Amino acid sequence: MNLTNLTKIALKALNNNKMRCFLTMLGIIIGVASVITMLAIGQGSKRSIRAQIAEMGSNMIMIHPGNMERGGVRQDASSMQTLKLNDYQDILDGTEYVSACSPSVSSSGQFIYGANNYPSTIYGVTEDYLEIRKFSIDEGSMFTPQDVLTSAKVCLVGQTIIDNLFPNGENPIGKVIRFNKIPLKIVGTLTPKGYNSMGMDQDDMVLAPYTTVQKRVLAITYLQGIFCSALTEELTPQAINEITQILRKNHKIKEGEDDDFEIRSQEEMSSMMSSTTDMMTILLACIAGISLLVGGIGIMNIMYVSVTERTREIGLRMSIGARGIDILAQFLIEAVLISVTGGIIGVLLGVGASMVVNLVFNWPVYIQAYSVILSFFVCTITGIFFGWYPARKAANLDPIEAIRYE
Amino acid sequence: MATKEIIRLENIRRNFIVGNETVHALRGVSFTINAGEFVTIMGTSGSGKSTLLNILGCLDTPTSGEYYLDGIPVRSMGKNERSVLRNRKIGFVFQSYNLLPKTTALENVELPLMYNSAISARERHELASRALDAVGLAERKNHKSNQMSGGQQQRVAIARALVNDPVIILADEATGNLDTRTSFEILVLFQELHDRGRTIIFVTHNPELSAYSSRNIVLRDGKIISDTPNDHPASALEMLKKLPVESD
Known part of the structure; x- marks a missing residue:
């Protein structure tokens, strides 16, 4: 009904369960931080390889005579x-x-x-x-x-x-x-x-x-x-x-x-090199993405327990006038708040970890804005996605039964 | 005395289907309640009083018959409409208080207003504060619900029921969890509210309480077996004074 009020209600509920809230967030924090760090390392090595190639002239094209057959005998290219x-x-x-x-x-x-x-x-x-x-x-x-x-x-x-x-x-x-x-x-x-x-x-x-x-x-x-x-x-x-x-x-x-000639370009080599590092980056991002998914399931799990535990509270809220959608919104907001807060902490942690990697191991890292925005976005989606089912369960409770739930 | 009709029940029936059997919880209940009445509804368990309370509280709808709350027909309303109706017209007091844990008295009382976007944060604060004054908890507004005694918690719950200025207060065994002395204190509070013109329905299985209300309805097997006005309700305050003061 009123988003400000619902947010206040959700914040209050989270505040009552700080420890649990933090532990739930931890999954998201680790997920986001690892996504960002992994992408930063992947991008960093890609960039350093590209820089090396650029040093050799990234727009260079090399033309050589191709090898040919003469009467069935293959000839060495350099002899052409x-x-x-x-x-x-x-x-x-x-x-x-x-x-x-x-x-x-x-x-x-x-x-x-x-x-x-x-x-x-x-x-x-x-x-x-x-x-x-x-x-x-x-x-x-x-x-x-x-x-x-x-x-x-x-x-x-x-x-x-x-x-x-x-x-x-x-x-x-x-x-x-x-x-x-x-x-x-x-x-x-x-x-x-x-x-x-x-x-x-x-x-x-x-x-x-x-x-x-x-x-x-x-x-x-x-x-x-x-x-x-x-x-x-x-x-x-x-x-x-x-x-x-x-x-x-x-x-x-x-x-x-x-x-009868062969043309090779540095661009070919550079894209080959890039595809190798891209592959690595995708692999790293996948692993990190899985940890984000696990974090999301953690949210769902906790929200689910929370709904059962707070059945009477939900019954009370409904009997004093909360509509199904208000309850749904409250629990969704709780889930999103957990995931977004976890996301913010994760971003900070990820950026910090990337810098540590850079300083301690001397690995090239590069944090791309898109990876930060992406993981933040994924977080919010995760919150909504995994919060939805428990929130719906809460919203569909029968107030008569919920208020007398022991 | 005001004669505005708050509640009108017309031949209310409510059936539940349990397995293959149909249970008739209410078998044709009709009555009207006017503004300013303090009605006790009594009955043993299985008499249908809980079902009646749910219907009166717009938590449930009758299988047949019509229910008008403050002139509004409730039976045809949807779930959400009934939620809003509860929010504006009804105050609930439960046996087990149902306060939010780790939450201050003031915040608990504010809760119904949180679901009414027409009320600003300041108004909400003020109304909740006034409701707590009215139940005699002016000093404990910022105490958390788990730091209060049962009687105090029930007062907070009553303040929460009052805060939206409802047309009717529905109390469900509101003294059921309290000792005799505290029960009377709560009854005194209800009588005070009644004197100030509130309409109250008090559902209980305790026959003694009928002496303190202005009207008593008794249910048995889903039907009203007696509906008697009480022109001279006993004073709960006097009873409270007669009770021996506990020494501990």
């Missing part, structure tokens, strides 16, 4: 010579969703400076490569388009190379190192990036103009790969689509035939 320079040019000129593009040829071998030598890989690329791989120059500068045109004998080196070739802390800029007897002048150094999530040392590399590597090192005319950047991570599928069109046209692949 199908990717040509004009493919790179056409991608550069004919795409909308590709922001940067660089050809890639590489060769492994021994780098020598003075008395020191170190095995590593030289990558032949263009200036765009820095943007694609999210590398930056620490000291010195990138080689110029002119260097690319003239197959200049210049290079950039990563930190691992510097550490091994210049152990005495010499400044590597301007020094000439040798690779396969070819002298290369160091024009810049790369900012150290450390290991990536796959455990690969991202500083163990030398970058040089692709023309230099093609002509002076490998003596080839084809490309081993092409690296591109989509405008954004979300536009990666469109960019892949464009590139596929161009390459199929260039390679004269007929409708229905398989591609």
Whole structure:
């Protein structure tokens, strides 16, 4: 009838049974707190993986020649010579969703400076490569388009190379190192990036103009790969689509035939990684959700006992004028108050626990607003859902019998 | 004296079906009660007095016959309508008080008004306070129900029955749980209320109490066997004075 009065009545009733009330709430508190903590841990690890991938360039697209059969013999993909320079040019000129593009040829071998030598890989690329791989120059500068045109004998080196070739802390800029007897002048150094999530040392590399590597090192005319950047991570599928069109046209692949190249994107990897962590998050949330359900059943149980115990009170209320709906509302409000109060405490506890996890175990956590709102909402629903049956039972009591109930 | 008709029963019958048998709890009961009467309804157990009380209190409806409370026909009313009717027109006093535990006298008395949204919190407070004054518990408004004696609890229950200014007070063995002295104290209170113009129906199995009411109705086997006015009710107050004071 009057919600304020009914709430007062419900509060009074709860207040008369503080201990029981708290114990009932405990189920909800634990449920909500665990939902929030689990989701925070799940989201935290997902975010940290995404951040690592973004560090490697989350919009990166890698094009490699596909493996092919020649007269029934399967060929190694790296031996294919199908990717040509004009493919790179056409991608550069004919795409909308590709922001940067660089050809890639590489060769492994021994780098020598003075008395020191170190095995590593030289990558032949263009200036765009820095943007694609999210590398930056620490000291010195990138080689110029002119260097690319003239197959200049210049290079950039990563930190691992510097550490091994210049152990005495010499400044590597301007020094000439040798690779396969070819002298290369160091024009810049790369900012150290450390290991990536796959455990690969991202500083163990030398970058040089692709023309230099093609002509002076490998003596080839084809490309081993092409690296591109989509405008954004979300536009990666469109960019892949464009590139596929161009390459199929260039390679004269007929409708229905398989591609002779392979395009992989970081987005693919990132979504794979995300799906793994999503799975974990769902699993954790399910466990937490079950504990919320158990909490809800606890509410139902207590409300049910409470209705039986307070049969006379209900009879009295009815005889002095409470309607069925008033009684129903009173018990529903009691159930919702228990669950919502439990929910609030649970949210605070969950947030606190997430912070403790973050501080003590150093796990990345991220509390999403939606998880808080969701668990709060679920709580209220739980209260109504599990309070409904006992409340109905109370409302349907016959006042004549209820008032004389012993 | 006012002659306004508060209750009119017309050939009330109430049957219960127990298994294959039909039990006739009331077999045609008719009477009217005017404002300002203090009626005792008596009968042994099984006489149908509880059933009659339930019908008078709008907790139950008759199988046949018509019941008018303050001019309103009750038989055709739905459950919710009867709830509201009880809330506005009837005050109940039970044998076992039925106060809410761990709740103050004042809050207990306020309870009926909680279900009337037309009354504000302040009014409610004031009315409850006044009702407690009227039953002589002005000093104990904030005592919890479990800290009070039986007599005091019954006074709180009477205050609760008065608080909505009902047209009739229905007492069901209201002195049944109390010792003789306290019973008389409660009777004195009922007589005082009667003197102030309240209409009271007191249902009991105790024949002695008929001496203190203004009219006595006796039921047996679901029928009225006597309905006698009592023009000179005995004073419960005088009886109380005659009782030996307990020394402990």
